[in-house]
Amino acid sequence: MTETKSPPQPVDERLPDIRATLERAAGALVCLDFDGTLAPIVDNPDAAAPLEPNRTAVVSLERAPGITTAVVSGRALADVRERVDGPSVYAGNHGLELARNGAVAVHPVARKRADRIQRVCSVLETALATVPNCRIENKRLTGTVHVRSVPPAVEPVVRRVTREVVDRFGGDALEISTGKRILEIGPDVPWGKGNAVELIAADEPPQTAVVYVGDDVTDESAFRAVEPNGIGIRVGDDEPSRASCRVESPAEVASVLSWLCSTGADLLGRSGPTVEPAADPSSTTRG
Template identity: 70%
Template structure:
């Protein structure tokens, strides 16, 4: 694995983007949801894509030479309700994949859903009693939301959650971290990058792939598209597998508009 370096601002890579797109026959644009299309909010239930991002996704989805996908940690049914238009949806960090009218679910994740449900119930009765700590069972994965939890008790929630996952998840479930969340899922080598690779496999070899995301869980997807394609990290300039960055969901819209206008015009010139 290559050493990670700070991504450069999107605007500084326009010439490189132009060259890559000009040599391509198709674009694949994969997009995270929370923190990318939608601003991060205190209550995850209130999250929604910005109007500019909704419009940009709809414009891109109407282009025959562009394939659009939303790849989210949210459950598939949840993210489908929050953004219209993309050709493909991947939920639960790629464990659910909907394309061409069919839904594929990772069989190991399906088989461990009952164990996950029992663990989420246990977490609900323990750390779920901490003020503003929310336990979300997404059927194939679970999330412990810490964003609104008082900072003084967050270490307790993290320790207690890890102890319970270790004790009751056994070898079947594992814990990972994100931005003020703890994620519980099947202990298998699978992530957003695997979903992106499955999507890429259906497209022509001359496709340029772009993945836009903001969190630790997006790093595997950045690695999947780089270096032949482009990972775009939303946020600061911390080292990342993505080579490019933008600052916020508002900047994501500008980026998508670039691909929807200039990018589409450049394809196969």
């Protein structure tokens, strides 16, 4: 069965629904992607850093009563933990690594297939060495081929070679998925960010509202996991998504997080419909 997607609405237009969701909730779990969400997309992935307002907002959110924060990223767990402080939970490699409650869990199939990832990344580094600005990132449990700065004329070559190498050395054990100007290589298992979000949410009290903010194709499984009872916020344009809301950029993410930290936290635990129209919520999120 084909799942239906529709263009997400600007978050300001969805604020009455967001307020109602938080009022019905006992608490909130706010899950955040990193690249393209907390941090702008940059040509060199090593240079990615969260915008300062986002960094500050994440720390404040974690301290807010009734709110738990988590970062759910395609980056390796160790990598993303170094780039953003504050959250109590981290998921790396699209949820294949999960740090929570003082322990780190790794998907058992991903662990077993790490050697194949290593081999594929090594072969690709040699096979694509002459392609300008093509970068192969070995994240142990997954690998990424970055084509953002590759000349458009040779990008099809990169995609063809990547598929040939994965087919030859990965066989049925590995698969390729696509993102924003990247090719992701990982174990062929039915697991993604949505599964990680469901595991994280299972640790929270009943009636916790789950918020997920992300920008890429790999975030769609997380939007599916939280909607319609939770709140999915897509960062980007109005391309169809399983998220119900959207903001345009990481800069606007900071406004949403600040609103959740103040107004959103105050709404938690209230019963019944929204009853406080005194302030204009849309101006609050922009502020």
